[in-house]
Amino acid sequence: MTRPASVTLNAEMDLAAHWRGRQHFTVFASDYGNGHAFRALAAAWQADPARSHRLHFLAIAAGGLPGFERVLQDDARITLGLLHSPLAAALSQLDAQFDAVYLRREEGADCARALAKLCVPGTLLRIDTPTQEQGDAFAALGFEFTQPGQAVFESRKPVRARASVADRRAIVLGAGLAGAAACERLCARGWQVTLVERHAQAATEASGNHAGISMPLLSKDDNIPTRLSRAAFLFALAYWERLGGIGKAITGDLCGVLQLARDDAHAVVQRQVIERWNYPKDFADWLDPQAASALLGFATPDGGWLFRRGGWARPSSVCAAMLAACGDKLEQRFGVGTVSAQGLDDGWRLIDAAGEVVVQAPVLIVANGTGALSLEQSAGLPLAAIRGQVTHLDEGSLPALPVVLCREAYLTPASDGIHSAGASYDDDSDAALRQSSQDENLSKLRSLLGDPDAALDAPLHGRVGFRCVAPDRLPLVGALPDPRPTGRLERLRDMPRQPGLYGLLGYASRGLTWAPLAAELLAAQLEGEPVPLENALAQALDPARFLIRMPSR
Numbered sequence: 001m002t003r004p005a006s007v008t009l010n011a012e013m014d015l016a017a018h019w020r021g022r023q024h025f026t027v028f029a030s031d032y033g034n035g036h037a038f039r040a041l042a043a044a045w046q047a048d049p050a051r052s053h054r055l056h057f058l059a060i061a062a063g064g065l066p067g068f069e070r071v072l073q074d075d076a077r078i079t080l081g082l083l084h085s086p087l088a089a090a091l092s093q094l095d096a097q098f099d100a101v102y103l104r105r106e107e108g109a110d111c112a113r114a115l116a117k118l119c120v121p122g123t124l125l126r127i128d129t130p131t132q133e134q135g136d137a138f139a140a141l142g143f144e145f146t147q148p149g150q151a152v153f154e155s156r157k158p159v160r161a162r163a164s165v166a167d168r169r170a171i172v173l174g175a176g177l178a179g180a181a182a183c184e185r186l187c188a189r190g191w192q193v194t195l196v197e198r199h200a201q202a203a204t205e206a207s208g209n210h211a212g213i214s215m216p217l218l219s220k221d222d223n224i225p226t227r228l229s230r231a232a233f234l235f236a237l238a239y240w241e242r243l244g245g246i247g248k249a250i251t252g253d254l255c256g257v258l259q260l261a262r263d264d265a266h267a268v269v270q271r272q273v274i275e276r277w278n279y280p281k282d283f284a285d286w287l288d289p290q291a292a293s294a295l296l297g298f299a300t301p302d303g304g305w306l307f308r309r310g311g312w313a314r315p316s317s318v319c320a321a322m323l324a325a326c327g328d329k330l331e332q333r334f335g336v337g338t339v340s341a342q343g344l345d346d347g348w349r350l351i352d353a354a355g356e357v358v359v360q361a362p363v364l365i366v367a368n369g370t371g372a373l374s375l376e377q378s379a380g381l382p383l384a385a386i387r388g389q390v391t392h393l394d395e396g397s398l399p400a401l402p403v404v405l406c407r408e409a410y411l412t413p414a415s416d417g418i419h420s421a422g423a424s425y426d427d428d429s430d431a432a433l434r435q436s437s438q439d440e441n442l443s444k445l446r447s448l449l450g451d452p453d454a455a456l457d458a459p460l461h462g463r464v465g466f467r468c469v470a471p472d473r474l475p476l477v478g479a480l481p482d483p484r485p486t487g488r489l490e491r492l493r494d495m496p497r498q499p500g501l502y503g504l505l506g507y508a509s510r511g512l513t514w515a516p517l518a519a520e521l522l523a524a525q526l527e528g529e530p531v532p533l534e535n536a537l538a539q540a541l542d543p544a545r546f547l548i549r550m551p552s553r
Helices: 011-019 036-047 087-093 109-116 132-139 177-187 224-242 264-277 289-296 315-324 369-374 435-448 511-527 535-540
Strands: 024-029 054-060 067-071 078-084 098-103 119-127 143-147 150-153 169-173 192-196 212-214 257-260 285-287 304-307 311-313 330-333 339-344 347-352 357-361 363-366 384-394 404-406 418-422 462-469 476-481 497-505
Touching: 011 024, 011 036, 011 098, 011 119, 024 036, 036 054, 036 078, 067 224, 087 109, 087 535, 109 132, 119 132, 132 143, 169 177, 169 347, 169 357, 177 192, 177 315, 177 497, 177 511, 192 357, 212 511, 224 511, 224 535, 257 289, 264 285, 264 304, 285 289, 289 304, 311 315, 315 511, 339 497, 347 363, 347 497, 369 462, 369 497, 384 435, 418 435, 476 511, 497 511
Parallel strands: 024 054, 024 098, 054 078, 098 119, 169 192, 169 363, 192 330, 257 404, 363 497
Antiparallel strands: 067 078, 119 150, 143 150, 212 311, 257 304, 285 304, 339 347, 347 357, 384 418, 384 462, 476 497
């Protein structure tokens, strides 16, 4: 059967009169095709001096890994979302409001109701040579056809306006990976941002390690953490490239990550996961013991997953690149010390230890990791500070690695004469290096290298940081809940929030991977844009998720 041609967009004729004077204009197409329609629309929009403030284009796209993909554009006022999902499934997971819809022939009749729920009065519908079934389905839902294949949504049902912030000024508290990414994503949208950091420089606490690694999670059931990590990993790769690239503007190397199997049984599971999902080899591949040993240059008995696009980066250099990209939209205030937050009728202010006002703005984003536990408004969040000690070993004391190696621990190739290994998971607040954690790291390292008797009596050298970890080990992204809600609350949308207060927290050991997409998600929520994740995934990151009370049976 011949596949119908992709939809045709005559952008200038169809849409120019409709996007003018609007803050946002969102177009949905059931087939991205080769991208020609999107490029034509974007060019027409850019050429119109009376265009909307922002343009959003969402489309079903063949190929690609399952899920939603946010594709960054040279023009930050344009967002492109590719939905690698069947039409009905994509519509059920979209958080957006359409202003124009383009469908192919014989498509959409069976999900017309789901599509109509995402339309607003006045939404334009165009169908290439529609069938009678399509026409009847959409007409029954309030689409009035003005000519064959073209209709306007005339529903009188009230539509809840998408929430957005009118006064685009924000305070970001914390200059680690989470905070720096928030600054960049907001500044790219034209916000004025004040970054407040208690230390004298950025990336001082959990983001201060010599090297952090980036890789996705895999699972047999493609569960929510797996889907989230895949979306975050792929977005981060494209994002870093726009900042100048890992290994170029950013210190690091996308050399690959090899996650070794723990034993024979785990190797079987790893192989089954690859066979089940048939990932592209540049995303995730299974190396049998022979291939893994050949790659590493020493014997590894069980093989493992190879993430060819994974690697390591120095978090401080990632932070520096993100902050540099903000330009004059960002004001940076370092060395502020401990602050408290005070809610106002029209926003928030930060108060320093001397009682002086540091800064005031309509929006406050708490992105200071474990420091959030010391802030009254976020102290009740279920976050824990987990101690992590990284061991530094001199180059030459270990085999030269072509990739990052990981299992119970990780080991990076040498950078500036140092291998980074670790990190420990300790339930205490000791900020000093200690021998017991060093010994634990070295023991795991011997196992990782397949030599339990290896002489790794390294001097006590490394770094201690404290991970900010949630009970489900997923980040907290979005509006912070009222810490004292009343009644039985069973839906996130009914959860009371602290107006103007947002969080980017709980990145645990994956700050490099989580930071870009989490910041993009929060920025989209603040702007009232289509969000870059499926509803189920965005809700899995909602800071209020721990307060939901399921109905009794």
